Amino acid sequence: MTKYIIRRILTAIPIMIAVVFIIFMLLQVLPGNPISIMMGEKAKPAVIERVSRELGLYDPVLVRFGRYVWNALHGDFGRSYKLNRQVSDLIKLSFPNTVRLAISASLFAWLMGIPAGIISAIKRNKFVDHFVMAIALVGISSPVFWGAMLLQFVFGFKLKLLPLSGYNSYKHMILPAIILGWASAGSIARMVRSNLLEVMKNDYIRTARSKGLKPWAVVYKHALKNSLMPVVTLMAIQFAGMLSGAVITETVFGIGGIGRLTVDAINNRDMPLLQGATIFSTLIIIIGNMAADIMYSFLDPRIRDR
Amino acid sequence: MKKVLEVKNLKTHFFTQKGVVPAVDGVDIEVGAGEVVGIVGESGCGKSVTAMSILQLLQFPGKTVDGEVLLDGEDLLLKSPEEMYKYRGNKISMIFQEPMTSLNPVYTVGKQVAEILRVHTNISKVEARKKVIQMFEKVGIPEPIKRYDAYPHQLSGGLRQRVMIAMAIICDPVLMIADEPTTALDVTIEAQILYLMKQLQKDSGTSIVMITHNLGVVAEVCDRVYVMYAGKVMETTDVFTLFENPLHPYTSGLLNSIPKLTRVDEDLYTIRGIVPNLLNLPEGCRFCPRCDRAMKICTVMEPPLYDVGDGHQVRCFLYDKELMNG
Amino acid sequence: MFNQYHLIKELELHALDLKDARRPAGIDENPEAEIAESETIKDQILHMFKTNKVAAVSALVILLFILMATFAPLVAPYHPNAQSLVDRLQDPTAKHWLGTDEFGRDVLSRMIYGARISLLVGLIPTTISMTIGTLLGLIAGYKGGRTDYFIMRLADVLLAFPSLLLAMLIAYTIGKGLLTIFIALSFVSWAGTARVVRSLTLSLREKEYVEAAVSVGVSKTKIILRHLLPNCIPTLIILFTMNVPGNILSESSLSFLGVGAQPPSTSWGLMVFRSKKYLSKTPIATLAPGVAVLILVMAFNFLGDALRDAIDPYMKE
Numbered sequence: 001m002t003k004y005i006i007r008r009i010l011t012a013i014p015i016m017i018a019v020v021f022i023i024f025m026l027l028q029v030l031p032g033n034p035i036s037i038m039m040g041e042k043a044k045p046a047v048i049e050r051v052s053r054e055l056g057l058y059d060p061v062l063v064r065f066g067r068y069v070w071n072a073l074h075g076d077f078g079r080s081y082k083l084n085r086q087v088s089d090l091i092k093l094s095f096p097n098t099v100r101l102a103i104s105a106s107l108f109a110w111l112m113g114i115p116a117g118i119i120s121a122i123k124r125n126k127f128v129d130h131f132v133m134a135i136a137l138v139g140i141s142s143p144v145f146w147g148a149m150l151l152q153f154v155f156g157f158k159l160k161l162l163p164l165s166g167y168n169s170y171k172h173m174i175l176p177a178i179i180l181g182w183a184s185a186g187s188i189a190r191m192v193r194s195n196l197l198e199v200m201k202n203d204y205i206r207t208a209r210s211k212g213l214k215p216w217a218v219v220y221k222h223a224l225k226n227s228l229m230p231v232v233t234l235m236a237i238q239f240a241g242m243l244s245g246a247v248i249t250e251t252v253f254g255i256g257g258i259g260r261l262t263v264d265a266i267n268n269r270d271m272p273l274l275q276g277a278t279i280f281s282t283l284i285i286i287i288g289n290m291a292a293d294i295m296y297s298f299l300d301p302r303i304r305d306r
Numbered sequence: 307m308k309k310v311l312e313v314k315n316l317k318t319h320f321f322t323q324k325g326v327v328p329a330v331d332g333v334d335i336e337v338g339a340g341e342v343v344g345i346v347g348e349s350g351c352g353k354s355v356t357a358m359s360i361l362q363l364l365q366f367p368g369k370t371v372d373g374e375v376l377l378d379g380e381d382l383l384l385k386s387p388e389e390m391y392k393y394r395g396n397k398i399s400m401i402f403q404e405p406m407t408s409l410n411p412v413y414t415v416g417k418q419v420a421e422i423l424r425v426h427t428n429i430s431k432v433e434a435r436k437k438v439i440q441m442f443e444k445v446g447i448p449e450p451i452k453r454y455d456a457y458p459h460q461l462s463g464g465l466r467q468r469v470m471i472a473m474a475i476i477c478d479p480v481l482m483i484a485d486e487p488t489t490a491l492d493v494t495i496e497a498q499i500l501y502l503m504k505q506l507q508k509d510s511g512t513s514i515v516m517i518t519h520n521l522g523v524v525a526e527v528c529d530r531v532y533v534m535y536a537g538k539v540m541e542t543t544d545v546f547t548l549f550e551n552p553l554h555p556y557t558s559g560l561l562n563s564i565p566k567l568t569r570v571d572e573d574l575y576t577i578r579g580i581v582p583n584l585l586n587l588p589e590g591c592r593f594c595p596r597c598d599r600a601m602k603i604c605t606v607m608e609p610p611l612y613d614v615g616d617g618h619q620v621r622c623f624l625y626d627k628e629l630m631n632g
Numbered sequence: 633m634f635n636q637y638h639l640i641k642e643l644e645l646h647a648l649d650l651k652d653a654r655r656p657a658g659i660d661e662n663p664e665a666e667i668a669e670s671e672t673i674k675d676q677i678l679h680m681f682k683t684n685k686v687a688a689v690s691a692l693v694i695l696l697f698i699l700m701a702t703f704a705p706l707v708a709p710y711h712p713n714a715q716s717l718v719d720r721l722q723d724p725t726a727k728h729w730l731g732t733d734e735f736g737r738d739v740l741s742r743m744i745y746g747a748r749i750s751l752l753v754g755l756i757p758t759t760i761s762m763t764i765g766t767l768l769g770l771i772a773g774y775k776g777g778r779t780d781y782f783i784m785r786l787a788d789v790l791l792a793f794p795s796l797l798l799a800m801l802i803a804y805t806i807g808k809g810l811l812t813i814f815i816a817l818s819f820v821s822w823a824g825t826a827r828v829v830r831s832l833t834l835s836l837r838e839k840e841y842v843e844a845a846v847s848v849g850v851s852k853t854k855i856i857l858r859h860l861l862p863n864c865i866p867t868l869i870i871l872f873t874m875n876v877p878g879n880i881l882s883e884s885s886l887s888f889l890g891v892g893a894q895p896p897s898t899s900w901g902l903m904v905f906r907s908k909k910y911l912s913k914t915p916i917a918t919l920a921p922g923v924a925v926l927i928l929v930m931a932f933n934f935l936g937d938a939l940r941d942a943i944d945p946y947m948k949e
Contacts (some may be wrong), residue, residue, distance in 0.1 A: 146922025212394035
């Protein structure tokens with residue numbers, strides 16, 4: 001068990017390094033001097049030249065990469081060109097908003113998705129099943145930007161029930177949480193259903209029924225735990241995905257989170273900010289996937305003993 | 307002898323897209339108190355479906371369409387689902403073929419055995435644990451206290467089957483149905499498990515229905531045997547007569563296909579042909595296309611069960627006195 | 633956003649199940665069975681269309697979209713870029729069924745042209761990335777050793793990126809635009825396919841008929857093409873129908889964020905992006921392109937689900 005966890009963590013480390021390197025390279029091959037972008041068109045070439053040299057922009061790429069990683073490990077991701085603030089500070093400011101959104105969206109997804117999947121599996125091939133599964137499919141098929149704007153229109157403009165955008169109160173979180181959670185609720189419901197049906201075919205379900213357990217007890221005690229284990233993995237991965245920044249939801253609802261930060265950085269050609277934000281997001285995904293695998297090993301006694 | 311179980315004219319059909327499959331087609335079985343009754347046949351002959359029908363564990367598309375299943379004189383087929391829960395695991399218990407997959411991998415084996423007690427009796431958790439550990443000791447599980455908290459994958463196949471047996475007898479059922487309980491096990495383990503079942507049966511007086519395709523198992527533990535073929539009982543008699551004087555050509559075919567050390571010079575006998583497709587059964591006797599002694603009548607008429615004395619019954623025209631003598 | 637990690641894991645597990653698959657009772661262990669399965673895949677699909685109404689309707693919808701995109705100039709009532717400032721920002725009228733945008737362009741006509749982008753972005757990058765993924769997966773699974781290790785670690789790295797994010801980074805580097813999206817989607821999302829094909833190959837390699845072929849000296853290329861690839865096809869079809877809607881959604885999302893298609897492109901995502909400030913004024917004209925995305929993606933997803941049930945032997949009863 002401990003061995004498994006250590007091995008899982010060790011495999012994540014080279015991936016993290018590779019990912020950081022790829023992001024760094026993607027942003028460094030860019031033509032044009034970032035300093036001239038930062039200082040604007042009026043800056044004198046000599047000044048640009050001097051600043052670039054001072055910042056070490058003319059050093060070999062690998063040297064710059066090493067320096068970047070070294071600084072990053074000390075919490076220094078550089079300064080944003082556009083906002084002229086420490087990238088780490090900007091991330092620190094945005095992340096809580098993303099976390100709040102991720103938690104509310106996940107809660108919505110879990111509370112909707114798991115029961116929906118169970119009901120669908122129990123009422124298999126009945127009307128309820130088809131109905132729930134159709135809604136789940138709409139959930140995973142609808143473009144988030146469209147769903148978000150539809151909700152804005154209905155609840156914001158027409159019914160005037162909820163605020164259109166911003167992130168100051170729990171009321172602001174309702175619409176974004178629903179739209180972000182809907183897609184993941186859909187995939188959770190589908191997975192719960194198919195896993196539950198799969199698990200119900202197992203021999204130990206027959207054993208449970210032969211013991212005289214009632215149908216709900218067979219499902220609840222013997223099928224559910226087994227079928228939810230992979231779903232927990234899915235939920236963890238989705239949660240990590242939301243933590244890495246719900247780009248579209250944050251953009252539509254004007255939530256100042258990590259995703260919004262990334263999009264703004266691209267549109268402002270703010271390289272250090274983009275670099276810091278993407279590295280941050282990607283590391284969260286890697287850690288999330290790792291956590292999901294480790295969590296699964298805790299849940300399943302068969303893997304636990306390995 | 308008091309009859310514990312009487313199955314009369316049981317018909318269980320599967321309603322598939324390709325048509326109705328009569329997996330069990332009018333089966334009669336009797337089990338006396340304290341008796342070990344074997345049901346033998348090739349795979350697909352309907353022996354497991356018979357067992358599942360007795361407990362009413364079949365799910366769509368399988369359905370029992372006709373017959374009676376009398377346990378101590380009460381017809382289980384007339385019971386409501388609510389009432390049936392009280393029978394399963396309590397009065398009739400079942401042991402399955404695959405000890406590897408028949409236990410839930412995410413719960414400890416002790417908990418799974420205790421569960422059956424908690425369902426059928428008002429026993430406290432502590433008491434249940436005590437009783438399960440006692441039962442583990444009784445079925446020969448070493449270190450029962452430690453094993454209580456083991457997960458199925460941590461036990462060997464033999465130990466798992468002992469757990470299943472503990473689960474099957476812990477509620478003192480009147481009848482235990484064992485569906486190929488030793489097929490998945492090593493030969494040495496098989497002998498131990500069969501011995502254990504025989505011992506437990508003697509101690510408790512529980513009747514056992516032993517479903518198997520292995521005639522060795524039958525010889526080992528059974529008192530009486532039903533030979534099934536394509537959803538019907540072909541022959542029934544006590545175990546000695548079965549081996550000494552098998553009457554049905556199918557039964558003798560089965561017995562002849564067991565390799566024997568005393569007959570090294572001969573080729574191993576096999577029954578020619580294959581089990582018929584239940585979707586389109588041959589007219590007349592179901593075994594007819596594979597039978598060495600088939601007669602004209604066999605292709606047109608289904609033989610009834612002929613009583614040849616001492617509870618020996620056989621479904622074959624060879625034992626129709628009028629037909630054969632006249 | 634669209635983290636496919638779990639889906640890929642699930643398919644991988646399915647592939648591993650193949651190895652010690654407990655076949656449903658009544659089906660004999662027949663080495664020909666695997667080959668026979670891929671030969672009758674056409675029949676399976678035909679049977680699905682006959683019996684499954686949802687699948688038939690979905691296929692019909694997709695076909696309609698394809699026809700509409702192909703014959704857009706004939707179908708569309710207006711030229712997609714024809715501006716008419718008098719008619720700007722209208723909700724549906726008899727003249728403009730779905731209203732007009734800020735330049736008075738007909739939304740319906742633009743949407744009809746937009747189907748071209750969505751269909752192309754759904755089909756072409758998916759084909760490219762799956763070809764790459766299949767090849768690398770076959771090589772990794774069959775060769776094993778260092779080649780396998782290298783390819784799989786590369787796949788792990790790519791899978792670690794949220795797919796929108798990587799596309800956005802590429803857009804930043806080589807410039808925004810539709811071509812960028814095509815490139816990003818083509819060369820980024822092969823990793824999932826590669827992993828699934830690799831695990832399939834690993835389990836197929838141990839099958840008797842493959843071992844038999846190896847033992848009589850059939851060349852590696854032939855084994856891969858004759859024995860391994862055909863058996864991957866059912867899974868590849870399932871993966872394809874899973875990837876197409878994913879890519880359509882990615883493109884529309886990226887275009888909505890302004891890092892994808894650029895004006896005056898008729899990308900559905902871009903159309904919503906450009907008119908989002910007029911949501912309260914012309915809601916139907918603003919939201920209509922999103923409905924198109926929804927319908928097309930749903931059709932692909934329904935079809936994918938049906939195919940999965942029809943083809944995948946391990947999902948069947």
